[in-house]
Amino acid sequence: MSSNHIFNYHKLFKLENGKKVRGLQIAYHTYGKLNADKSNVIWACHALTANADVLDWWKGLFGENSLFNPEEHFIICANVLGSHYGTTNPLSTNPVTGLPYYLSFPEFGIRDIVKAHQLLADDLGIRKLKVLIGGSLGGQQAMEWAVSNPDFTENLILIATNAFHSPWGIAFNESQRLAITTDRTFYAQSPNGGLKGLKAARSIALLSYRTYDAYVATQVESVNEKTDGFRASSYQNYQGEKLCKRFNAYSYWYLTKAMDSHNVGRGRKSVAEALQQIKADTLVIGIPNDLLFPLCEQEYLANHIPHAKFQKLLSAYGHDGFLIETDELTNIIGNFLKENAKNKIVKLHKTA
Ligand SMILES: CC(=O)SCCNC(=O)CCNC(=O)[C@H](O)C(C)(C)COP(=O)(O)OP(=O)(O)OC[C@H]1O[C@@H](n2cnc3c(N)ncnc32)[C@H](O)[C@@H]1OP(=O)(O)O
Numbered sequence: 001m002s003s004n005h006i007f008n009y010h011k012l013f014k015l016e017n018g019k020k021v022r023g024l025q026i027a028y029h030t031y032g033k034l035n036a037d038k039s040n041v042i043w044a045c046h047a048l049t050a051n052a053d054v055l056d057w058w059k060g061l062f063g064e065n066s067l068f069n070p071e072e073h074f075i076i077c078a079n080v081l082g083s084h085y086g087t088t089n090p091l092s093t094n095p096v097t098g099l100p101y102y103l104s105f106p107e108f109g110i111r112d113i114v115k116a117h118q119l120l121a122d123d124l125g126i127r128k129l130k131v132l133i134g135g136s137l138g139g140q141q142a143m144e145w146a147v148s149n150p151d152f153t154e155n156l157i158l159i160a161t162n163a164f165h166s167p168w169g170i171a172f173n174e175s176q177r178l179a180i181t182t183d184r185t186f187y188a189q190s191p192n193g194g195l196k197g198l199k200a201a202r203s204i205a206l207l208s209y210r211t212y213d214a215y216v217a218t219q220v221e222s223v224n225e226k227t228d229g230f231r232a233s234s235y236q237n238y239q240g241e242k243l244c245k246r247f248n249a250y251s252y253w254y255l256t257k258a259m260d261s262h263n264v265g266r267g268r269k270s271v272a273e274a275l276q277q278i279k280a281d282t283l284v285i286g287i288p289n290d291l292l293f294p295l296c297e298q299e300y301l302a303n304h305i306p307h308a309k310f311q312k313l314l315s316a317y318g319h320d321g322f323l324i325e326t327d328e329l330t331n332i333i334g335n336f337l338k339e340n341a342k343n344k345i346v347k348l349h350k351t352a
């Protein structure tokens with residue numbers, strides 16, 4: 001049902017900052033079949049440390065018998081530039097030197113990720129998306145794509161994301177990079193370089209992805225006698241180690257930089273004017289207790305994207321709720337898509 005592929009781009013890939021990537025490779029998954037009129041494409045953009053296998057990390061929303069299912073839809077998810085999961089990244093071999101890039105990898109931004117995915121879409125002959133969806137860094141990509149190519153997407157779903165990364169978000173990312181650079185092995189430039197730092201970085205990041213209540217619900221002690229060895233401590237260690245087993249510090253470094261530089265207003269008249277370029281029917285979803293991407297950021301999006309709808313997603317988890325609350329997301333997004341389809345039929349009848 002799922003197939004994973006590699007797209008090779010044979011020309012030089014020019015980044016927003018003028019630097020170039022030679023031999024760009026994009027790892028992507030597809031599920032289901034493209035229908036005859038190519039009107040069933042769902043494109044999912046992944047967040048910071050996920051991969052192209054959206055049926056794995058977003059199960060419940062994506063999968064057999066789910067809202068986005070391969071029986072009905074042609075689902076595409078591509079691994080982002082700089083990530084650990086198959087797309088060109090700092091551990092890839094630089095064709096010019098014959099050596100891995102590590103810290104010589106060029107800095108890139110959300111626009112470069114989107115530009116790469118547009119090349120992939122063009123190569124696949126995809127002219128229109130039925131749905132473009134993403135949360136967090138995935139939402140930043142989906143938004144940038146809908147701004148830079150407004151006719152490409154029919155329905156846009158933006159979850160727990162923002163129009164430009166906030167000083168608060170940048171400060172969290174910088175703290176994580178500081179943790180990585182205290183690990184001197186980061187500069188040794190080997191595949192395992194900086195892993196102790198990465199462990200600390202993930203521990204810091206989790207504090208922004210979760211909530212006080214989530215820690216109380218899962219990590220509270222059952223006895224009063226403890227003075228050390230707390231569950232919450234072992235949880236932070238475990239989560240840090242878990243990421244180190246599946247990711248690398250260099251990709252993490254560059255991807256947090258890409259998130260920092262996200263700003264749909266750069267090089268355009270303003271952030272508001274950029275958002276007004278969006279033509280897709282848009283649903284913005286915010287999580288009220290999201291510490292990292294607070295609700296005011298999604299309210300701003302909904303107020304500036306033409307005719308956007310806004311919905312709250314309740315979650316005890318905070319920001320990471322967008323990956324976890326798939327039943328509620330199914331309800332909210334399913335209703336939005338049904339309503340849109342109904343309105344389009346009514347419009348067609350009126351104009352007929
Ligand atoms: C190739 C790949 O593997 S990609 C993996 C997919 N990852 C992604 O897509 C990135 C996005 N995903 C995520 O960020 C996360 O997976 C989320 C937000 C969806 C869920 O987070 P999780 O870490 O799975 O859930 P949660 O915070 O409840 O932690 C549960 C884990 O912590 C462990 N744990 C819980 N409490 C403690 C504790 N006190 N001490 C030690 N370990 C603990 C559990 O045993 C469990 O371990 P497991 O993951 O090995 O089963």
Ligand SMILES: N[C@@H](CCO)C(=O)O
Pocket residue numbers: 047048049050135136137209319320
């Ligand atoms: N938990 C997400 C980041 C939060 O958007 C990830 O690891 O990709």
